[in-house]
Amino acid sequence: MDVVICRDAERVGEVAADRVAQYLAGIPTPVLGLATGSSPLRLYAELARRVAAGTLDVSHGLGFALDEYAGLDPAHPESYRSVITRTVVEPLRMDPARVRVPDGTAPDLQAAADAYDEAIAAVGGVDVQILGIGSNGHLGFNEPFSSFSSRTRVKTLTPQTRADNARFFTSPDAVPTYCVTQGLGTIMESRAAILVATGERKAAAVAAMIEGPVAAVCPASILQFHPRAVIVIDEAAASGLA
Numbered sequence: 001m002d003v004v005i006c007r008d009a010e011r012v013g014e015v016a017a018d019r020v021a022q023y024l025a026g027i028p029t030p031v032l033g034l035a036t037g038s039s040p041l042r043l044y045a046e047l048a049r050r051v052a053a054g055t056l057d058v059s060h061g062l063g064f065a066l067d068e069y070a071g072l073d074p075a076h077p078e079s080y081r082s083v084i085t086r087t088v089v090e091p092l093r094m095d096p097a098r099v100r101v102p103d104g105t106a107p108d109l110q111a112a113a114d115a116y117d118e119a120i121a122a123v124g125g126v127d128v129q130i131l132g133i134g135s136n137g138h139l140g141f142n143e144p145f146s147s148f149s150s151r152t153r154v155k156t157l158t159p160q161t162r163a164d165n166a167r168f169f170t171s172p173d174a175v176p177t178y179c180v181t182q183g184l185g186t187i188m189e190s191r192a193a194i195l196v197a198t199g200e201r202k203a204a205a206v207a208a209m210i211e212g213p214v215a216a217v218c219p220a221s222i223l224q225f226h227p228r229a230v231i232v233i234d235e236a237a238a239s240g241l242a
């Protein structure tokens with residue numbers, strides 16, 4: 001696990017974008033794993049800047065979002081389908097038909113989740129997985145005590161995650177209770193992983209991920225076993241490190 005500490009959040013976006021570009025170089029049909037939330041927004045904006053400048057082209061790429069709320073209309077502005085369209089597909093000029101998000105409204109959620117894993121495998125797996133970390137150490141929506149070998153499946157969001165994400169909704173009660181998330185086993189199969197985190201609010205989770213034992217209490221600690229993971233953080237998020 002490589003750790004890069006940057007002076008501020010803006011630099012985190014630039015350094016993470018450099019890594020993404022480096023990993024994707026020479027791959028004709030790159031497969032991107034896509035996190036939502038606030039953390040990767042500067043990274044996506046920097047990638048979009050490079051696309052607009054003509055120095056990066058992911059228009060032939062494929063994308064797989066990490067997770068989706070269960071039971072939320074995909075047309076809802078805060079569904080991860082909508083967020084991915086707004087923050088990734090459009091600015092990076094990707095083909096919307098080639099960017100998938102777990103189906104949170106399927107009649108059989110587990111069958112749809114299994115099909116999602118199969119779709120990732122069918123394209124040869126994820127080349128670069130972009131990740132954030134929850135304040136409780138979650139990866140995707142794999143909350144503490146998720147199995148390290150888990151596959152895409154339905155999970156219950158913890159009260160802390162629902163409270164953390166209440167800022168995106170009209171009220172805390174409007175945050176969905178359930179989600180569909182790629183499993184930790186699914187995430188660990190990516191060929192490269194780039195996790196971005198900024199701000200003091202993430203400092204404890206970042207320290208547990210990097211310096212703690214690999215333990216299910218901090219799901220992101222599994223990245224210590226990833227063959228090619230880089231953690232790009234600002235000084236505030238690094239402030240809990242020894």
Ligand code: F6R
Pocket residue numbers: 034035036037038039040066067131132133134135138139140141
């Ligand atoms: C979202 C996701 C989550 C977020 C995490 C941090 O797709 O996978 O693990 O990365 O909850 O969220 P922010 O970046 O909003 O603090």
